[in-house]
Every structure is written in C-alpha cells, then in structure tokens.
Amino acid sequence: MEKNHVFDQIPDYLDGNLNKSAEAEFEKHLEQCADCQKELEEMKTFFNVFEEEVPTPSDRLKAKFESTLEQEKINQGKVVQLEAKPSSNWIGNILKIAASIALLVAAFQMGSLFQQRKVNEDIAQLQDETNQMKQTAMLSLMENQSASKRIQGVNYIEEFEQPDEAIIQALANRLLYDENDNVRMTAFEALVKFTSSETVKTTFINALEQEKNPSIQVAIIQALVQIQEKKAAEPMKKLLEKEDTQPFIKDQIRAVLPSIT
Amino acid sequence: MRKFTFILMALFVGTIARAQSDYTKSLNGIQWVKIESKTDIVVKTHSSNELLIKSGPEVKTPERAKGLKLVGEGGTDNTNVGFSVVQDGNTLIVYNLRKSKGAEIYLPASQNIAVKSTWNGDIEIDGFSGEIEADAQLNGGVKLLNVNGPVTANSLNGELEVVFGKVTQDSPISLYSTNGAVDVSLPSNTPANLALSTLNGNVYTDFEVKSEDKNGLKSVLGRNIKASINGGGVKISMKSTNGNMYLRKK
Numbered sequence: 001m002e003k004n005h006v007f008d009q010i011p012d013y014l015d016g017n018l019n020k021s022a023e024a025e026f027e028k029h030l031e032q033c034a035d036c037q038k039e040l041e042e043m044k045t046f047f048n049v050f051e052e053e054v055p056t057p058s059d060r061l062k063a064k065f066e067s068t069l070e071q072e073k074i075n076q077g078k079v080v081q082l083e084a085k086p087s088s089n090w091i092g093n094i095l096k097i098a099a100s101i102a103l104l105v106a107a108f109q110m111g112s113l114f115q116q117r118k119v120n121e122d123i124a125q126l127q128d129e130t131n132q133m134k135q136t137a138m139l140s141l142m143e144n145q146s147a148s149k150r151i152q153g154v155n156y157i158e159e160f161e162q163p164d165e166a167i168i169q170a171l172a173n174r175l176l177y178d179e180n181d182n183v184r185m186t187a188f189e190a191l192v193k194f195t196s197s198e199t200v201k202t203t204f205i206n207a208l209e210q211e212k213n214p215s216i217q218v219a220i221i222q223a224l225v226q227i228q229e230k231k232a233a234e235p236m237k238k239l240l241e242k243e244d245t246q247p248f249i250k251d252q253i254r255a256v257l258p259s260i261t
Numbered sequence: 262m263r264k265f266t267f268i269l270m271a272l273f274v275g276t277i278a279r280a281q282s283d284y285t286k287s288l289n290g291i292q293w294v295k296i297e298s299k300t301d302i303v304v305k306t307h308s309s310n311e312l313l314i315k316s317g318p319e320v321k322t323p324e325r326a327k328g329l330k331l332v333g334e335g336g337t338d339n340t341n342v343g344f345s346v347v348q349d350g351n352t353l354i355v356y357n358l359r360k361s362k363g364a365e366i367y368l369p370a371s372q373n374i375a376v377k378s379t380w381n382g383d384i385e386i387d388g389f390s391g392e393i394e395a396d397a398q399l400n401g402g403v404k405l406l407n408v409n410g411p412v413t414a415n416s417l418n419g420e421l422e423v424v425f426g427k428v429t430q431d432s433p434i435s436l437y438s439t440n441g442a443v444d445v446s447l448p449s450n451t452p453a454n455l456a457l458s459t460l461n462g463n464v465y466t467d468f469e470v471k472s473e474d475k476n477g478l479k480s481v482l483g484r485n486i487k488a489s490i491n492g493g494g495v496k497i498s499m500k501s502t503n504g505n506m507y508l509r510k511k
Contacts, residue, residue, distance in 0.1 A: 148411035
C-alpha cells in the first residue's frame with residue numbers, strides 16, 4: 001500500500017470531487033506516505049497560485065460592476081448636461097474667440113506695419129541711391145567728349161523734380177561754357193523751367209552778355225522778360241549797341257526793353 | 262613677265278601721282294576727327310582706316326608762292342594740299358587753310374566727325390554711321406545724307422537738311438537753325454520722341470504730331486510740338502527760330 005501512491009487523486013481531492021470512501025482511503029494513505037503529503041502540499045500551493053493569479057469574478061462583483069457602470073452612466077449624463085449648460089454663456093465664448101482673432105489680426109497688422117515701415121525705409125533709401133546714381137550719370141555725361149552725350153546728360157534733368165544746386169550749377173556751366181551751340185541751347189531749355197532760382201537768373205544774365213548764337217540770345221531775352229528781370233536791361237542795351245548783333249535780335253530787344261525798365 | 266612689270270610700273274606711277282595731289286594719314290588711335298573750314302567741305306566715306314584729303318586738280322599754288330608755305334589761323338600747311346593736320350590726344354584736328362575752293366575729305370564710315378564751317382562754306386556729309394557734329398557758324402548750310410548715328414547740327418543763316426538712314430541709337434539728335442529752314446527726312450518706322458519748336462517759322466510734317474499747349478497758354482519758346490512716334494525712342498529735337506521746319510517720312 002505504501003507503494004500505491006495517490007498522486008493522480010490529489011487534484012480531485014483538492015477540488016473535493018472524491019466520494020466519502022475514496023476520500024477516507026486517500027487521507028489514510030496520506031497519513032502514512034510522506035511522499036504523497038509532500039506532493040499534496042506542492043499541488044495545493046500550485047492551485048493556490050492559480051487561484052490568486054486568475055481570480056474569478058464573483059456574481060456580486062459583476063453586479064457591483066454593472067451597478068457602478070449604471071451609476072457612471074448616470075453621472076456622465078449629468079456631465080453632458082453640465083457641458084450643455086455653458087450654451088447660455090455663448091456670448092462670452094464668442095468674445096473669447098473674437099479676442100483671440102483680434103489679437104491675431106493685431107499681431108499681423110503690427111508685423112506688417114513694421115515690415116511696411118522697413119520696406120518704406122528701403123524704398124526711400126533705394127530712391128535716394130537711384131537719384132544719386134542719376135545725378136552722377138547726369139554730371140558725368142555732361143562732361144563727355146561727344147556733344148550728343150552731353151545733350152543726353154542735360155536731358156536727364158527731366159528725371160528730377162527738384163534738382164539740387166549741384167545739378168543747376170552743372171547745367172549753368174553747360175549754358176555758359178559749352179563750345180557746342182546745340183548743347184548750350186539744350187542747357188538753356190533745361191534751365192528755363194527753374195527761373196525762380198537765383199542761380200538760374202544770374203546765369204541767364206551772364207549768358208546774355210557772352211552768348212553769340214542768336215537763337216539762344218532771343219530765347220534768353222524772352223525768358224528774362226517773362227520773369228520781369230530788371231537786371232537784364234543792361235546786357236540787352238549792350239547787345240543793341242553791338243554791330244554784329246542780328247537785326248531781329250535788336251528788334252526784339254527794342255520791343256521788350258520798355259516793359260522791364 | 263613683261264605684262265606684270267608693266268602693271269607694277271602703272272601702280273607705282275599711280276601712287277606717285279596720287280601722292281602729289283592727295284594727303285593721307287592713318288587713323289589709328291583716333292576717336293574724333295575735327296574739321297574746320299571757311300569754304301565748302303564735303304566729307305565722304307571710304308573703306309580704309311585713314312584720312313584722305315583730295316584737294317582736286319584745280320588747286321594750284323600761285324607761281325610767286327614757290328618755296329613758301331601757306332599759313333592761316335589754323336596753323337601751317339603741313340600736308341601740301343592746303344590743310345593743317347594736327348593730332349591732339351585721340352582727336353585729329355584738320356584745318357582747311359584756303360579761303361576759296363572746296364575740298365573733299367574721305368574717312369571710314371564709322372568715324373566720329375565734327376565739322377565746322379566758319380564763313381561761307383557749306384558742309385556736306387554723306388553716309389556715316391558714327392557720331393556727327395556739324396556747325397555752320399555763319400552763312401553756310403549743312404547737308405547730312407544717309408546718316409545713322411547721333412547727329413548734332415547747327416546753322417545760323419544756312420539751311421539744315423538731314424536725311425536719316427536707320428536710326429537705332431539712344432543718344433539724342435539735336436538740329437537747330439536760327440534763320441535757315443530745317444528739313445529732315447526720317448524713315449517712317451523710326452521709334453522716336455520728337456520735340457519740334459519754332460519761334461517765327463511754321464512746322465510742316467506728314468508724321469502724326471500735334472501741338473501741345475499748356476493750359477491753353479503758349480509756351481515761352483513759341484510753338485512747341487512734342488510727340489512720340491512708333492512707340493517712342495530716341496529723342497529728336499528740332500528747332501528753327503526764324504525759319505520753317507519740314508519733317509518728312511522717308
């Protein structure tokens with residue numbers, strides 16, 4: 001009997017599946033057999049581990065879970081209601097959205113304003129540089145060996161709305177000292193638009209004293225009479241006395257002289 | 262062989278003969294040729310890069326002047342054709358020292374030239390594509406034919422006649438006369454900005470241009486006409502104080 005171990009009955013014993021006689025016989029054997037006792041102990045621990053590892057939810061647990069779930073559902077329903085509640089506060093929300101949009105727009109405007117200011121500065125600087133370049137180009141063209149290029153330089157005056165003194169002076173030099181009649185005439189035509197400048201007036205009076213080309217003489221006389229320049233009377237009288245002055249220039253002077261003296 | 266020698270001889274004799282009546286000078290390094298004359302001057306083109314002055318067979322030195330040099334306000338005759346030719350930097354200055362009888366001057370077509378007539382001489386320039394400056398300071402007229410480059414021309418009492426070939430440059434053209442007529446022929450497809458003005462004369466043209474009045478007021482300089490033709494382009498300025506102006510389509 002000692003050798004007749006009951007290993008295979010241990011699981012049934014532990015589960016309580018053995019009938020009374022089998023159970024009594026099993027326990028009787030167990031008392032005498034240390035091996036089986038040991039086996040039983042091990043089996044017991046093993047099953048206990050199982051039981052602990054996978055606890056089977058009881059009916060109570062299930063019920064409790066379901067009731068908790070119901071409760072949770074109810075609670076959640078309440079939350080939904082709570083969420084729905086702020087709908088009465090929609091003006092505030094819209095205000096918030098409006099505020100954020102306003103902030104965005106303001107930031108954008110601010111950015112573009114700064115950008116614009118910088119661009120304006122850049123444009124102003126560029127324009128300044130362009131004017132500077134034009135002026136340089138104009139002044140250097142006016143010193144060119146070719147008369148046509150000098151005329152081109154003089155014509156650059158159309159690019160300037162308010163030419164500075166350097167340009168006026170350069171044009172005045174062309175009118176007074178250029179050896180080419182066409183250049184002098186073009187310089188006169190450029191300067192005649194700025195007769196309010198004292199430099200231009202003085203230049204015209206000086207030019208009238210030394211100019212030999214009758215076309216330029218008559219043009220200067222007309223310009224000076226137009227602005228009623230009294231100082232022009234002296235050089236005009238001198239021209240009247242000169243022998244080589246063209247007759248039509250003398251006629252012109254005689255006609256206009258009374259109006260400025 | 263005899264034929265060859267004959268040709269060689271002929272060429273040699275020809276060169277000698279030419280050397281007696283004409284004057285040539287190389288134009289290496291010369292940008293501008295400035296010609297000044299009191300008599301008629303005709304400037305034409307030729308293919309070699311040199312200045313050629315043809316005084317013509319009719320110019321004879323007086324018997325009494327043998328061994329003497331012709332002098333004038335422009336200098337001394339250093340060419341034996343009655344001209345003084347002096348180089349000043351990149352400019353060649355050519356003075357016609359004779360006060361009567363004209364001369365013909367030949368230059369390459371691309372040469373920049375400035376011609377000045379200080380007395381009665383007419384200036385005629387034909388076929389140049391470089392820049393042209395013509396100035397008839399007293400009674401001479403200016404006639405520019407088949408010119409393609411920038412032109413600056415001015416006359417006092419003489420007539421100013423210009424016939425343009427193709428005008429493509431952007432350098433302005435300026436044509437002024439005090440008492441003479443200004444007569445210009447321009448290819449009809451020339452893109453240009455025109456400025457025509459006259460004080461006592463009239464303007465006649467078959468280009469589409471009209472007078473520009475500022476607020477109904479006459480401009481200071483008299484009748485001013487500004488117009489752009491063919492979309493605008495090179496600036497062409499024409500002015501006659503007392504003469505008429507004619508602008509023709511070519």
